Amino acid sequence: MVVQKFGGTSVADPAAVRRLIDIARAARTRDGAGPVLVVSALSGVTVALLNVAAEAGAGRVEPALSHVEELRERHLAMARDLAGAGQAPDLAALITAEFDQLAAVVKALGVLREVSPATLDVIAAAGELLSSRIVAGALVAAGLPGEWVDARRVVITNGLQTRAVPLMAETTAALGALVAPLVDAGRMPVLGGFVGATIEGRTTTLGRGGSDYSAAIVGAGLGAAEIQIWTDVDGMLTADPRIVPQARLVPRLSFAEAAELAYFGAKVLHPSTIHPAVERNIPVRILNSRKPEGSGTLITAESTRGAGSLTAMAAKRDLTVVDVTSSRMLMAYGFLRQVFEVFERFQTAVDVVTTSEVSVSVTVDDRRHLDAIVEALSAFAEVAVEPEMALLCAVGDRLRGDPAIAPRVVGVLEEVPLRMISQAASRRNITVIMRQADLPHAMHRLHEEFFE
The missing domain is CATH 3.30.2130.10 (VC0802-like)
Known part of the structure; x- marks a missing residue:
């Protein structure tokens, strides 16, 4: 069984989600179980939600509410396009309820003129919670057994708001109780990345870019055969192609090399992703959702010392x-x-x-x-x-x-x-x-x- 993480550009619009469905279907055919999907918010949504929070906290309630309505319509349009006729009304009702709650929070912030870290987490988490519901519905509409799982029930963290740290023992137990049985039953669980909750149930987030981290946590907790990070580039490259157009694909990296590159600025992978994979010795593969036939970059425990002077x-x-x-x-x-x-x-x-x-x-x-x-x-x-x-x-x-x-x-x-x-x-x-x-x-x- 593999864990597949899809970034914001991989769920940016209906066409991207349909590519996601094809990728997930192919993984299911190969494995016979799963996959477990971890998805980011729709492209640009997390930034938009943080801007909503900032506007509301500054007392600019009307512009904030206007942006909430724009986000509501974008998510509803995605749901209408991707969900089957039988489930579209239920999905639309869930999306509407989420945005009604968000609008109420915005109005309250306009009065308080202050955004606490806990409130910021509640607002930011909405992007992943909504995108994962849409993807689960799209899988079902495509004839696959997608099933939404609330990430707040399975990624258990400490109480550090906006950059929470997972509690792996509690998270592993929750994954074993709530997600593993779905995989065993032939279902395809879909979770929002980036989002967790404390033992008491208070919503937390893992920090910007934390969906990669979520995928690694879920993969480690479930003992996955591989963690796949699906993004909009072919894999890890020798340099940033925006600066060095001649940059080449790195076919293989060691965990240690990947951790160094991620920490020092390689944007393809969140720096925290590697640690859970190292702990369980689970390979991580970076792939391009626009070119699913590519081999990407494979990250394993094995050294690449024979490959060249530098990686x-x-x-x-x-x-x-x-x-x-x-x-x-x-x-x-x-x-x-x-x-x-x-x-x-x-x-x-x-x-x-x-x-x-x-x-x-x-x-x-x-x-x-x-x-x-x-x-x-x-x-x-x-x-x-x-x-x-x-x-x-x-x-x-x-x-x-x-x-x-x-x-x-x-x-x-x-x-x-x-x-x-x-x-x-x-x-x-x-x-x-x-x-x-x-x-x-x-x-x-x-x-x-x-x-x-």
Whole structure:
């Protein structure tokens, strides 16, 4: 049995959902069981819902309600197009009830002028809950035994709103009780990704892009043979094709390589996806729903060290470099602890770190608390901030065994002013920080050297 996750572009419109149905039907024919489907919100809906919440919280109730009605009509039109005559009225009633509830929440927020994280989760979760109902109905209309499952009953999380952490023991038990029997009975369960709930039943979400994570959680909990991530690209590529048009498909990756690439900016896969698959040693395959005949990228525990010097590269833009310097702290214990306690206090993650005896340089991509962080650091050190920076990360299992590769990477970039250079403790990646304007040239140079 496989778990298939379909992203927003794979459920964007009726034509996309019909492709999804064909893909799911083919998987059922091969396996004889399942598949279990995890779906994202319709393309663009999550962003639209978050905008509705922001407008309502700012007191702009009428524009927010207008957007709710636009979303209602889009979902109803999808249901009318895809659902069979026998179930279309029931599906329309469910969609209408969901949007009636959303409209009531918007009106309440217009009075309160405040959107709590818990309320934001309720609003954001609506996209996946609705899309999964539509897909389940479309499967039934196509003659397949689709059955909607409320993800809030099976993905059990802690109480951290907007970025909840799954409780795997409770989630595995719930999947075993509610989803596994459906698979055993020949049904095709359909769940919304991104969405969960606490043990007490309070709606939570797993953070943006969390539908991939949901699929991995469900796959691990059910002991799936494979987790498939169906998206709008052919698989993991050697570079971002928007910057490097010559980017090539990477046919195979190790779990470790995929985790590094996802963390450092490869948008094809959510960074949290890999961990549940690693825990159960379940292969993950990235596929293109517009080209289902393709083989995609297979991610397994096996190393790819024989494939080439590097496997792929990833990049992040819009970073800020923060330099923290204090000659008073020369050789003093506790300097690093003081620095990172500030970032922890403001819940701001750090991507890359370089240190010396008197200074620390870090990169951050979340600027929400940057002013407060700088103020706190300035209490015991001199602080300099450099915005509009970019990160370029070259990844490959062969970096671990060939000490010549890392210097070669830096040498290829000799024309680019590098702000920071870092090699991970895993020795599986080398990361360089540069001005954002230099990123395209740097990516082209590395790709020419290692992949062409």
